[in-house]
Amino acid sequence: MPDPITRAARLSVAPMMDWTDRNCRRFHRLMSRRTLLYTEMVTAPAIIHGERGRLLDYDAAEHPVALQLGGSDPDELRQATRIASDWGYDEINLNVGCPSDRVQSGAFGAILMKSPQLVADCVTAMQAVSPVEVTVKCRIGVDDQQAEEVLPAFIDTLRQAGIRRVTIHARKAWLKGLSARENREIPPLDYPLVHAMKVQFPDMHLSVNGGIASLDQAREHLAVMDGAMVGRAAYHEPWNILGAADALWGDTPLFDSPQQVAQAMRPLIIDHLAQGGRLHQFTRHMLGLFHGQPGARSWKRTLSEGASKGGIEVYDAALAQVTEPA
Incomplete structure (x- = not known):
């Protein structure tokens, strides 16, 4: 039987900068006992050098909750993971999907799709000090990469590094010429490619992210995938997504309205x-x-x-x- 966090990953709310802070997560948790919640991305250097309480504190009622880290230096990510382990998060996730200029300038986020071995080194360093599972959130590729070639090779590299749970945003990231906002809309979604990854890697827990606008759409993906991650729809229409979410685990929703x-x-x-x-x-x-x-x-x-x-x-x-x- 899957562990509690793997079961919770059947439905998750995506990490979203400036949105999924601790107050947002407390609100979302009120509607769903089950859904896995993610923090905003926090950079490894910020945790090492910054105000750790402000960055990492959360309410115990938020569990199950995962911390998403940003970074590309294995040693920094190891240090940040070790520090964060004292806060008792249920999962540590590495961001390999954010396309923003700010993230690119730090050489992490989606640009790491071009450096799979570096990502493997990063997660290996994180796993060495993490008391909980380390996971990855990635894109299907970036820029002119052939996603149908890059993605399976990338996931295989993660698998060889000991990663067993990956969330795949089903569109490419264009690192030049498109804003982060445009990157959420313009590159076409490729759900069939993400679904094919589950067939190719049946032993891994794979979730799909990107463009899921309703709980019914999430259910459709769950006929193939292990998990579905909802982003903007969960934020802008929280009742419509989370109000009945616990039914996905066979539970009665907490509220009627x-x-x-x-x-x-x-x-x-x-x-x-x-x-x-x-x-x-x-x-x-x-x-x-x-x-x-x-x-x-x-x-x-x-x-x-x-x-x-x-x-x-x-x-x-x-x-x-x-x-x-x-």
Whole structure:
């Protein structure tokens, strides 16, 4: 039987810079007991030299939760993994997929698709000091690489390095001429290639990422793949993705409506405010909770206009816009 984290990886929420912080993850966890959550990418040098508590602290309620690291120096990644091991994450993931200029300038992220042996050296160094599984998130290729040749060779290199779980973003990354935003849209998705990797590597746990916009689409991929990772849809339509997510494991969802989720968030927000936090630190991640439902615009507008300065009264005013009919 798979271990608990491998089982949780049946559905995961992608690591997203500036979005999947600890407050976002706490909100997402409220809706799903099961879904594997990822941190934003944290660079290895930041952990080694920076404010570790700010970068690595999280609420125990977030489990199962994985830390994603960025880097390309095996020694730095070893040090960062060793430091992070004290925080008790359930998984350590190496980013080999981010196409942003900022990441490229540090010679890590998607550009590492061009250096599979370096990636193998990195994960070997990480595994040597990690008490939990080390995994990789990658692209199908970059620039003019022939993805159908590069991807299987890349995964085989990871497999030989002892990696058993990989998440594959099903589109190439174009490192020159396209922004990170454009890289999420312009290169075409190649789900058949990712599905073929599961046939070629049946002993590995492989998840597909990229363009999955609904829980039904995730289910379709799960007919072939071991896992599905949802990104922007989980952030912008959290109820639609996570509200019924636990059914994928045969569990009854925790809530019957997004209104119940919003009510359950209220004491968490009150506690956050009492500790000196600000309302928008939670509510900026909750704007899409009522996506597609009556009152959604008013909910979003009330929070967008008032949360940066107001308190729980602003939250209650927003919630009044979407109260379920009697």
